[in-house]
Amino acid sequence: MYSINEVAAICDVTAHTLRFYDKEGLLPFVGRNEAGNRVFTERDLGLVKFICCLKNTGMPIKEIRKYIELAIEGEHTADTRRDMITGHRKEVLRQIDELKKSLTILDLKVAFYDSYKVGFQGEH
Amino acid sequence: MYSINEVAAICDVTAHTLRFYDKEGLLPFVGRNEAGNRVFTERDLGLVKFICCLKNTGMPIKEIRKYIELAIEGEHTADTRRDMITGHRKEVLRQIDELKKSLTILDLKVAFYDSYKVGFQGEH
DNA sequence: AAATTACTTAGAGTGGTCTCTAACGGTGTC
DNA sequence: GACACCGTTAGAGACCACTCTAAGTAATTT
Numbered sequence: 126m127y128s129i130n131e132v133a134a135i136c137d138v139t140a141h142t143l144r145f146y147d148k149e150g151l152l153p154f155v156g157r158n159e160a161g162n163r164v165f166t167e168r169d170l171g172l173v174k175f176i177c178c179l180k181n182t183g184m185p186i187k188e189i190r191k192y193i194e195l196a197i198e199g200e201h202t203a204d205t206r207r208d209m210i211t212g213h214r215k216e217v218l219r220q221i222d223e224l225k226k227s228l229t230i231l232d233l234k235v236a237f238y239d240s241y242k243v244g245f246q247g248e249h
Numbered sequence: 250m251y252s253i254n255e256v257a258a259i260c261d262v263t264a265h266t267l268r269f270y271d272k273e274g275l276l277p278f279v280g281r282n283e284a285g286n287r288v289f290t291e292r293d294l295g296l297v298k299f300i301c302c303l304k305n306t307g308m309p310i311k312e313i314r315k316y317i318e319l320a321i322e323g324e325h326t327a328d329t330r331r332d333m334i335t336g337h338r339k340e341v342l343r344q345i346d347e348l349k350k351s352l353t354i355l356d357l358k359v360a361f362y363d364s365y366k367v368g369f370q371g372e373h
Numbered sequence: 374a375a376a377t378t379a380c381t382t383a384g385a386g387t388g389g390t391c392t393c394t395a396a397c398g399g400t401g402t403c
Numbered sequence: 404g405a406c407a408c409c410g411t412t413a414g415a416g417a418c419c420a421c422t423c424t425a426a427g428t429a430a431t432t433t
Contacts, residue, residue: 375432375433376433377432378430378432379428380429381427385423385425386421387422387423388420388421389419389420390419391417391418393415393416394415395414395415396411396413397410398410398412399410399411400407400409401406401407401409402405402408403406
């Protein structure tokens with residue numbers, strides 16, 4: 126069992142952010158103790174980690190909520206969820222590809238600065 | 250010579266965005282024609298493309314402005330600019346690395362959904 | 374001459390993701 | 404009992420990067 130601050134530390138977010146996610150419907154699975162405080166099980170922690178993975182790869186909160194809602198709904202939504210993840214996987218591949226292209230441009234720029242240093246004159 | 254809309258089309262942004270960038274100090278090098286309209290040279294286009302490259306890889310507008318200001322300042326800022334780009338290059342490498350890690354997690358999830366389909370029962 | 378098109382400006386509004394504040398409640402230790 | 408500490412809520416505010424509006428100018432087409 127984990128407190129909100131423990132989960133926050135593990136997932137590298139603030140407790141504020143987790144409460145914000147809860148308010149946005151991303152954490153409907155989280156239970157409470159007698160005092161009304163959020164209590165995260167090991168399984169909850171795993172889901173939060175996955176939510177952070179989706180967030181870190183640019184999935185909007187709305188779509189993450191949709192995914193969570195489907196997960197809560199039950200087994201019969203598994204196909205839809207699989208499709209969401211494979212679709213998002215493609216998007217992540219696209220992001221990686223774009224970043225790699227940009228990296229090439231940055232490398233060229235650095236190469237220019239280096240060539241400039243040794244006397245080559247060109248445009249910047 | 251290019252109009253704002255031509256540059257917008259080439260760089261896959263809107264003219265609105267280019268004017269916004271201008272207002273933010275990202276395009277101080279762009280000239281005007283007799284009518285007061287922005288006119289982009291081939292060299293300007295190259296710089297806008299590079300600005301978009303920086304933006305697409307997550308460099309904040311403030312930092313891009315700093316880079317542009319240095320470039321305008323002259324040759325003696327070349328070292329600083331080189332450092333900015335190599336620093337940003339590292340950041341892009343970090344982004345790619347993180348995306349690849351996230352991709353692995355997504356792959357595992359897809360694999361789970363597939364194993365689930367053929368009868369394996371586990372956590373979701 | 375009127376309409377259309379392309380551009381201009383200042384400035385307001387939007388959307389997303391936090392981020393923080395204020396006021397409060399319950400638990401543990403001295 | 405007092406205080407620290409961890410948690411709660413509603414809601415305001417911040418920040419970024421646009422995105423759009425309103426009102427206007429200038430050139431071109433019909």
